[in-house]
Amino acid sequence: MRTRIGRTAGQHVAIAVALTIGLGAGSVVAAGPESLGGAGSQSPAATLQGSWRVEITVRHCLTGDALLSPFPALATFAQGGTVTTSDGGMSPAARSTGLGLWQRLRGRTFAARTEAFTFSPTGTLSGRQRITQEITLDREGATFEAQVSSEVVNTMGQVVFTGCATSVGRRLD
Numbered sequence: 001m002r003t004r005i006g007r008t009a010g011q012h013v014a015i016a017v018a019l020t021i022g023l024g025a026g027s028v029v030a031a032g033p034e035s036l037g038g039a040g041s042q043s044p045a046a047t048l049q050g051s052w053r054v055e056i057t058v059r060h061c062l063t064g065d066a067l068l069s070p071f072p073a074l075a076t077f078a079q080g081g082t083v084t085t086s087d088g089g090m091s092p093a094a095r096s097t098g099l100g101l102w103q104r105l106r107g108r109t110f111a112a113r114t115e116a117f118t119f120s121p122t123g124t125l126s127g128r129q130r131i132t133q134e135i136t137l138d139r140e141g142a143t144f145e146a147q148v149s150s151e152v153v154n155t156m157g158q159v160v161f162t163g164c165a166t167s168v169g170r171r172l173d
Helices: 009-019
Strands: 050-059 071-077 082-087 098-106 109-119 125-137 143-154 159-171
Touching: 082 109, 098 125, 125 159
Parallel strands: none
Antiparallel strands: 050 071, 050 159, 071 082, 082 098, 098 109, 109 125, 125 143, 143 159
16 A cells, blocks of 8 residues: 655645544445344354454554554444444544444454544545454454554545554453
């Protein structure tokens, strides 16, 4: 993926938004109920369903080197395959809550995709952030690790930034 570092205030906001990889997936579409991560009555060890504390580390897409200190986020994976995220990496005035879908890919591996609105420093809608994840749940279902990619598009639908991150989640007690 490419990354751009801008010099204007608007570009800095776009970078901050892209780097604030709130949780939430290649290409996820709502599948039949049998493949949705939240479908059925599964034990916590078998599903993402529930609420999670997440720590996100923004990384260089090519080298994997950490670019910023980790920051917190929250995510709730609901029965039926929806996900809601809240990001502690930036002001809610710059990025809305993320909403999206999740599903099981195979075994303990899941995919999630969320979108959030982005706003300029003056509060004007500037576009959307799309976050895609592949999430691997541990055997006990208490933690997960994820590979994350982010894409920021402007109001015309043009990609203005891409970024990468990893995240670690722990179930809320």
